[in-house]
Amino acid sequence: MQSKTILITGATSGIGLALAKKCVALGNQVIITGRNQTKLDQVASQLGVKAYLADSADLAQLVLLGEALQQDGIVLDGVVLNAGVFYPSSFVETTAANFDETIGINTKGPFFTLQALLPSLAQPASVVFISSIVVTKGFAGCSTYAASKAAFEATIRVLNIELADRGIRINSIRPGITATDIQAKAGMTKEQEMALFESLKATPVGRELNADDHLGAALYLLDDASLALRNAVIEVDGGYTL
Ligand SMILES: NC(=O)c1ccc[n+]([C@@H]2O[C@H](COP(=O)([O-])OP(=O)(O)OC[C@H]3O[C@@H](n4cnc5c(N)ncnc54)[C@H](OP(=O)(O)O)[C@@H]3O)[C@@H](O)[C@H]2O)c1
Numbered sequence: 001m002q003s004k005t006i007l008i009t010g011a012t013s014g015i016g017l018a019l020a021k022k023c024v025a026l027g028n029q030v031i032i033t034g035r036n037q038t039k040l041d042q043v044a045s046q047l048g049v050k051a052y053l054a055d056s057a058d059l060a061q062l063v064l065l066g067e068a069l070q071q072d073g074i075v076l077d078g079v080v081l082n083a084g085v086f087y088p089s090s091f092v093e094t095t096a097a098n099f100d101e102t103i104g105i106n107t108k109g110p111f112f113t114l115q116a117l118l119p120s121l122a123q124p125a126s127v128v129f130i131s132s133i134v135v136t137k138g139f140a141g142c143s144t145y146a147a148s149k150a151a152f153e154a155t156i157r158v159l160n161i162e163l164a165d166r167g168i169r170i171n172s173i174r175p176g177i178t179a180t181d182i183q184a185k186a187g188m189t190k191e192q193e194m195a196l197f198e199s200l201k202a203t204p205v206g207r208e209l210n211a212d213d214h215l216g217a218a219l220y221l222l223d224d225a226s227l228a229l230r231n232a233v234i235e236v237d238g239g240y241t242l
Pocket of ligand 1: 009010011012013014015016033034035036039054055056057082083084085086105130131132133174175176177178179180181182185
């Protein structure tokens with residue numbers, strides 16, 4: 001895939017950053033978003049890409065993002081709705097504020113990001129949602145996170161119909177457990193992380209995943225090779241859910 005213009009949300013670390021690097025290396029124009037201006041500036045200058053501050057939980061910023069792209073005359077061949085958080089909490093301890101925070105970033109975020117970006121999407125355009133295996137596999141402490149990803153996957157089914165006449169296709173990747181900053185942000189200690197990754201030696205792939213493991217699926221969904229796909233879900237989980 002080359003010569004496409006691709007916007008990746010939450011591209012300041014992990015899967016989004018790895019994909020931004022790969023898309024640039026292949027010769028595509030990449031636009032990144034993030035919620036932290038310092039990190040965003042660092043990554044933008046490191047990769048030589050355009051960056052826009054857009055906190056997925058801030059609807060005003062999402063509207064501004066859409067307006068800025070139009071002002072800058074940017075037409076997008078692809079969008080990767082990647083920005084997301086994982087804040088584990090048992091069902092019993094989850095507060096309404098915890099629930100709203102995760103749903104605000106992981107569900108409302110991609111919903112209103114895509115709405116704001118619609119005027120900037122080319123025809124055809126590919127939208128890729130970074131979901132999670134939690135949609136079909138239960139993990140203790142993940143009730144809100146699972147709901148947040150499942151809710152947007154359900155939305156995608158509808159959007160593939162409503163946005164069909166604009167040439168927009170939307171598909172998902174469900175990553176399995178992937179070593180990124182998300183574990184530390186979730187409050188895991190290094191020891192807990194190592195124990196988690198050790199347990200993944202029992203999976204068919206025999207190790208934890210890393211951000212690069214998701215690049216093949218993402219590039220395929222962004223490329224014209226996937227033009228006929230709608231609502232596909234690619235589980236990149238190393239066989240964890242088998
Ligand atoms: N790693 C896994 O095991 C795993 C498994 C399944 C699914 N996923 C999904 O994969 C996606 C990427 O996660 P990752 O593992 O690469 O984690 P990560 O390294 O923490 O990256 C997440 C990215 O999203 C950004 N972000 C978070 N909240 C945001 C907000 N409100 N507005 C804008 N950007 C925001 C982060 O910015 P900051 O750096 O400022 O926080 C960061 O750039 C997420 O949607 C996650 O749910 C990850």
